[in-house]
Amino acid sequence: MIRNSQELQILLVEDNPADAEMTMDALRASGLINTVEWVKDGAEALDFLFGTENAPAAEYRRLRLVLLDLRLPRVSGIDVLRALRADARTRPLPVVVLTSSQEESDIVRAYDLGANGYLVKPVASEEFLKSVGELGLYWMLLNRLPGETA
Amino acid sequence: MTPTSSGNIERPAVKTSAGLGEASEETPLKTGDLQNAIFNSVNFSSIATDAKGVIQIFNVGAERMLGYAAAEVVDSLTPADISDPEEVIARAKALSVELATPISPGFEALVFKASRGIEDIYQLTYVRKDGSRFPAVVSVTALRDDQGAIIGYLLIGTDNTARKQLEAEKALLDQRLSDRLIASKRANEQADKIKGQLVALVVSSADAIMSKDLDGIVTSWNPAAERLFGYSAEDMIGQAMAVLIPSDLIDEETHILAKIRAGQNVEHFETVRRRKSGTLLPVSVTISPIKDQAGMVIGASKIARDITDQKAAEAELLQHRDHLEGLVFSAARDITESKKIEAALLRVRADLESQVHLRTAELQSSNQELEAFAYSVSHDLRAPLRAIDGFSRKVVANFSDKLGAEGCRQLQVVRDNAQKMGALIDDLLAFSGIGRRDIAPQLLDMDKMVQGVVDELRALDPQRTIAFTIAPLPNSRGDAAMLRQVWVNLLTNAIKFTRLCPLAQIDISGRIEGGEAVYVVKDNGAGFDMRYAEKLFGVFQRLHRQDEFEGTGVGLAIAQRILHRHNGRIWGDGKPDAGAAFSFALPLPSPEPLP
Secondary structure (H helix, E strand, O other): OOOOHHHOEEEEEOOOHHHHHHHHHHHHHOOOOOOEEEEOOHHHHHHHHHOOOOOOOOHHHHEEEEEEOOOOOOOOHHHHHHHHHHOOOOOOOOEEEEEOOOOHHHHHHHHHOOOOEEEEOOOOHHHHHHHHHHHHHHHHHHOOOOOOOO | OOOOOOOOOOOOOOOOOOHHHOOOOOOOOOHHHHHHHHHOOOOEEEEEEEOOOOEEEEOHHHHHHHOOOHHHHOOOOOHHHHEOHHHHHHHHHHHHHHHOOOOOOOHHHHHHHHHOOOOEEEEEEEEOOOOOEEEEEEEEEEEEOOOOOEEEEEEEEEEOHHHHHHHHHHHHHHHHHHHHHHHHHHHHHHHHHHHHHHHHHHHHOOOEEEEEEOOOEEEEEOHHHHHHHOOOHHHHOOOEHHHHOOHHHOHHHHHHHHHHHOOOOEEEEEEEEEOOOOOEEEEEEEEEEEEOOOOOEEEEEEEEEEOHHHHHHHHHHHHHHHHHHHHHHHHHHHHHHHHHHHHHHHHHHHHHHHHHHHHHHHHHHHHHHHHHHHHHHHHHHHHHHHHHHHHHHHHHHHHHHHHHHHHHHHHHHHHHHHHHHHHHHHHHHHHHHHHHOOOOEEEEOHHHHHHHHHHHHHHHOOOOOEEEEEOOOOOEEEEHHHHHHHHHHHHHHHHHHOOOOOOEEEEEEEEEEOOEEEEEEEEOOOOOOHHHHHHOOOOOOOOOOOOOOOOOOOHHHHHHHHHHHOOOEEEEEEOOOOOEEEEEEEEOOOOOOOO
């Protein structure tokens, strides 16, 4: 059931390097190493997903999961989510919000815009490692997307 | 019927003198003519009898008056037979007494006086043939022969009916006259009586009653007038009434006399009169004209009443009225003042209200800012805490051989505090979230809610043995999630603070009291010192040391905030080591608003 890891990609949109490192630690700890692309804000995320004039390659095709922080410089996580859901190509792409906010309004808004999950980053590191690791495993290994063959 | 001229009685010669002195012997009246004239007179009944009374002649007048024909009575009846028998008897008796000789009640009674030569004219009731009766005046004359012996009697009668009627009328008139006289006398007596009463009234009246003639000269003066004005009747009668009038009012008398001459009353006018002593007297005066029998005005009566007391009372009333008016005025002024004050108060209140509105808006705004700040800060604080904890863990994991046991322990302290701070931030966020969340009120089944919370909390720590008693609870209305949080916080505390009790006991009860639903969570745990009771509900306030009972000190603050948002309240009772009881009250769902 383990797929070719070279084809499996996670986009991590996170402006906080410590959180980014811990997230990648957690994913690595669960055996999903070398599959993460880390961008530091929403604008960078959109460039990576849909390409730019200089780098026209749209990388969304290689992605199976987006881990999206909400509070980001330049373009917010919410706007990134909206853009992903507005484009037919990225609409089925699983997006899990990974954030410090446990605000009900943020949760509701995220789901309204088509988020597939919402994880409040725990302060306690063991809990953090466990939650993010399980999350990665689920979406990368267990979840099935359209067009995929078993 | 023709007069009977025949008879066997020897007619007496009638010697009469001729009337009017013209008679002379040379021209003697013919006796037969005279007799015929007398006997044929229709207006007299001429009845002649023999000496025994048997009728011999019964003339035309007698026939007409009595209804008999001469032939029916001559030689058969006596005058007594055609007279009222009762009267005949009565006459007999009366004559017997008068003349002191017995007289038989028959013809003798009719002629006895005449038989003795006494002229006799009397009244008598004749009875007609048909039985009817009429009064008659009868003149009786004895007829004698030449020797003077009585040979018969002549009874000449006239019908006295008309005269009787006249007499009756006269009697009636006399009676009427007499009645009138009596009535008049009575009227006079009555008038005298009334006059007496009037005089008594006038004399005893408290009002001065006086009269004067048309020139204003006093003609009567009663005792009250003497008392009122000080002048006696002797002083005043014959004097001018005007002496009573103060000089400045002298015109009054002229007007009064003018009105009286015109026959008008002068009714109830108030004026002032001068006493003999010179002092002035307020009086109420009524003046009426006095008329003679022909209706001519001949003077005036005057009634004057002393109104000194009345005037004083009036003055007093006026004084009272002025006083009252003053009071009303001052009350009105007070009201005006109070209105002004009220208006000022209203302005102040309006100012205050607008200030309150302003301040409320400011507070709401700064509250929102604060909450946004808390939200932002708590999120931003959480990230470094995660890093502190996460990287401390990494150091321990990766370099524990270099750190040694003590280094690892110390880094663990760093991590514990980082996590503690994370918990504080979570609670702070929860607390600030209560204020921002909208309340969705609904009817709450408290029994069900509490049972659910108790079950859930028990499941978190299955090792604990806690005796819960849950009494039936009144339902109330509120936000289900928030009030559930209240129960969770109170019961969590109760469970926490009974941890050291050998037999933990938690009692949950409720009641309706004073328009509120009151709920109580009572435990037999560590309790608290009431001196610190006010600190119970402050954020991050704790009454126990962390090494005794863990906690952030936000649970009761959150509960209080939830209750305040429901217009409810919460309070605690306790004693150190003797348990605590936390109560909260929610207003009962209001019934339908009154129309």
